[in-house]
Amino acid sequence: MTTTIPVRLGERSYDVLVGPGVRTAVADVIRRLGAKRAVVVSARPKEWVPDTGVETLQLPARDGEPDKRLSTVEALCGEFVRFGLTRSDVVVSCGGGTTTDTVGLAAALYHRGVAVIHLPTSLLAQVDASVGGKTAVNLPEGKNLVGAFWQPSAVLCDTDYLSTLPRREILNGLGEIARCHFIGAGDLRGLPLEEQIAASVTLKAGVVAEDERDSGKRHLLNYGHTLGHALELATGFGLRHGEAVAIGTVFAGRLAGVLGRIDQSRVDEHLAVVGHYGLPTALPEDVDPDGLVRQMHRDKKALSGLGFVLDGPAGAELVTDVPEDAVFRALAQMPRAPLDKLIGAVTA
Ligand SMILES: NC(=O)c1ccc[n+]([C@@H]2O[C@H](COP(=O)([O-])OP(=O)(O)OC[C@H]3O[C@@H](n4cnc5c(N)ncnc54)[C@H](O)[C@@H]3O)[C@@H](O)[C@H]2O)c1
Ligand SMILES: [Zn+2]
Numbered sequence: 001m002t003t004t005i006p007v008r009l010g011e012r013s014y015d016v017l018v019g020p021g022v023r024t025a026v027a028d029v030i031r032r033l034g035a036k037r038a039v040v041v042s043a044r045p046k047e048w049v050p051d052t053g054v055e056t057l058q059l060p061a062r063d064g065e066p067d068k069r070l071s072t073v074e075a076l077c078g079e080f081v082r083f084g085l086t087r088s089d090v091v092v093s094c095g096g097g098t099t100t101d102t103v104g105l106a107a108a109l110y111h112r113g114v115a116v117i118h119l120p121t122s123l124l125a126q127v128d129a130s131v132g133g134k135t136a137v138n139l140p141e142g143k144n145l146v147g148a149f150w151q152p153s154a155v156l157c158d159t160d161y162l163s164t165l166p167r168r169e170i171l172n173g174l175g176e177i178a179r180c181h182f183i184g185a186g187d188l189r190g191l192p193l194e195e196q197i198a199a200s201v202t203l204k205a206g207v208v209a210e211d212e213r214d215s216g217k218r219h220l221l222n223y224g225h226t227l228g229h230a231l232e233l234a235t236g237f238g239l240r241h242g243e244a245v246a247i248g249t250v251f252a253g254r255l256a257g258v259l260g261r262i263d264q265s266r267v268d269e270h271l272a273v274v275g276h277y278g279l280p281t282a283l284p285e286d287v288d289p290d291g292l293v294r295q296m297h298r299d300k301k302a303l304s305g306l307g308f309v310l311d312g313p314a315g316a317e318l319v320t321d322v323p324e325d326a327v328f329r330a331l332a333q334m335p336r337a338p339l340d341k342l343i344g345a346v347t348a
Contacts, residue, residue, distance in 0.1 A: 022158045
């Protein structure tokens with residue numbers, strides 16, 4: 001079954017297709033765009049790349065943060081020129097979120113913007129990275145520091161790609177799905193994975209339609225991320241992003257409880273939902289609360305004081321100037337476990 005989710009952005013609107021085999025729709029999308037040539041940049045095996053129906057240059061890519069950098073964008077654009085790609089042609093990305101981000105930025109910059117279609121192949125890229133038009137690469141100074149808003153012409157979330165995804169990468173994506181429970185998707189537990197992907201994309205599409213440029217409502221998507229980012233750094237990226245967000249989601253529940261925004265049963269629901277997905281729910285044993293709070297002060301939501309997206313009587317919203325002592329109290333309430341046990345829990 002294929003689910004079609006529209007991302008409504010006026011003349012930049014597009015569809016996200018979710019389901020087995022949807023990658024083959026790429027030829028239809030390209031025909032509708034009227035492109036005569038395509039460059040497919042793929043981190044997956046050649047036979048996984050669908051037929052485009054037009055003259056195509058296929059370029060290999062490598063997923064992973066090391067290649068998500070400006071020199072990759074420059075190299076891709078050079079290949080586009082040598083192939084003769086014009087502004088009315090199309091670029092296709094096929095890979096994890098690092099590849100869709102990098103190829104998306106190359107498409108945004110080449111000739112000041114050429115159409116791009118994403119074929120995300122990791123769960124995280126299907127539910128999050130490929131949808132919404134944010135593209136970026138890393139600098140040695142930090143992640144995602146150079147980027148552009150560039151909406152794709154279509155996103156094809158072919159769930160057949162997920163069959164070869166390592167278990168830990170599935171869990172990485174489930175971390176993002178779990179947080180959707182608290183930002184408007186409702187209870188997705190027990191649904192087939194494909195429906196959970198579609199629900200997560202629908203939620204993101206709605207938020208992006210209201211706040212394409214991340215100046216307001218898009219903050220919601222950062223549920224669990226303030227502590228999550230701090231934990232990724234504190235563990236030297238020993239936790240995958242989705243794992244850190246999972247722990248951050250449990251923490252967001254505790255903090256909302258400490259602040260009296262939600263009752264104990266809703267606090268407990270955070271633990272239950274994250275635990276349901278087999279994701280870690282405890283803080284790594286040796287992380288220091290002072291260090292975490294220092295790092296959370298650097299979060300982009302911390303315009304002044306500490307900022308978190310927190311559940312409350314009117315649903316989740318951005319809460320600024322959260323008192324430090326409440327944050328320390330919520331951190332102190334978190335269970336603790338050795339890092340290898342946390343990761344062990346998810347790989348079991
Ligand atoms: N643009 C956005 O809005 C946005 C949102 C969230 C995350 N991101 C970015 O996405 C990136 C993370 O994405 P990711 O988790 O996909 O990382 P990734 O691209 O590094 O992929 C994770 C791992 O899964 C492997 N993989 C991917 N698909 C596979 C498949 N079908 N079979 C087997 N292995 C497969 C990759 O080779 C890699 O080892 C980060 O750089 C993050 O900044 C962007
Ligand atoms: Zn995330």
